[in-house]
Amino acid sequence: MTGSPPPGPEKAVKAVVRRYWNGRSDSYDADGISGIDTAEQREAWLSLLRGWTGDPDQSKRVLDLGCGTGTLSVLLAALGHDVTGVDLSPAMLERARSKARERDLSIDFRTGDAESLQVPDSAYDVVTARHLIWTLPNPASALREWRRVVRPGGRIILIEGYWDFPQPWDEYREIHEDLPLYRGRPPEELREFIAGHGFERVEQEPLMEPALWGETPEQELYLVAIDVPG
Template sequence: MTHSEQSDEDVKDVVQRYWNGRADAYDDDGISGVHDAEQREAWLSVLRTWTGEPSRRVLDLGCGTGTVSLLLAELGHDVTGVDLSPRMLERARAKAREADRSIEFRTGDAEAVAVPDNAYDVVTARHLIWTLPNPSNALREWRRVVRPGGRIVLVEGYWDFPQPWEEYREIHDDLPLYHGRPPEALVDFVADHGLEEIEHESLTEPVLWGEEPEQDLYIVGIDVPE
């Protein structure tokens, strides 16, 4: 089967299997977990600035093991986390119980969010959009579920892998944003979907990632029109 012949379901099955397999060790990666108080405080500061004053209804898409969901809950937001990987969500629920945080975690597809229109004040997604076969569909969905005057917050990057990951070799051509994008290019992509109030900021401070990042990492805030 060539890349062009694969259905979205086939692509998402590969993505789901890959992240299920990463779940147990995912937080060990400095770029994925939070490992000390300094790193946690740095992320709390970033998220506080970009998501606004609590308590807001926040939908954390591609939540993985719940790293960002728990930080948002710590800030006082009412958080729901959604991920395609059941194994990731098992880890997220365990971490929420350990931290005594009340967070709802659901299995779901970021391109077809099973919630009503205008249900949330904020949608967040960290390192998600590059994994999606239809990022344009995703943006339309995220705009749909955020109330007018709300916000979409994306933590993204530009990594431009020299070779596709082995596990992604069969599907990387089906992922339009697989290599990430420089911030200006992602802003242009978002603006092409009718969202024009967009700002971005670099997130390359080592304290955020537990190491000196090798990629161009940044945050994007998108204001949904009233």
């Protein structure tokens, strides 16, 4: 079983999203907290992900959604996991493939829609998404889709934040009202949203250490881990 394509109005919203992130692909990694610039950052992220993806001696099948320029995908592959990265933006994926080649990592990068995955049921041990859920027109259906593709006993890991943009920006001015979680949410509110869609075990961890981001974050950043029932 695979996800169904989105209806017409959602396609229009996602066309705007794709256009925006295609335009950001060259500058994205240099934009504040988006990239990883130092060995200290890299080690901090590897330590964090090692703790949440489980047994470090056991390779996992990981689906990295909204992978962008491959920041998280590359880290997960460096930990020894079998990684597939999916993004709506072809330009972002080209940057991600370049990163993987530079590091001699084998990562399967694919163009795709995080809300409608062309993936069989229970195909992955772990789903990850970094700074994604705020830009989805149907975050509730996305959660159901992510649960579908994770095996029983697997995990969904979201790295998110409370962005609280003062004004809608750039192309998002025309679509922000179609995005239920635009601007992000404080961690307690996102946990409540997730729990309200059928997930019983939802954990969180603050991600405010400068070592992760190369600076002290201005926004509230955090990780949410969702255990899929076995």
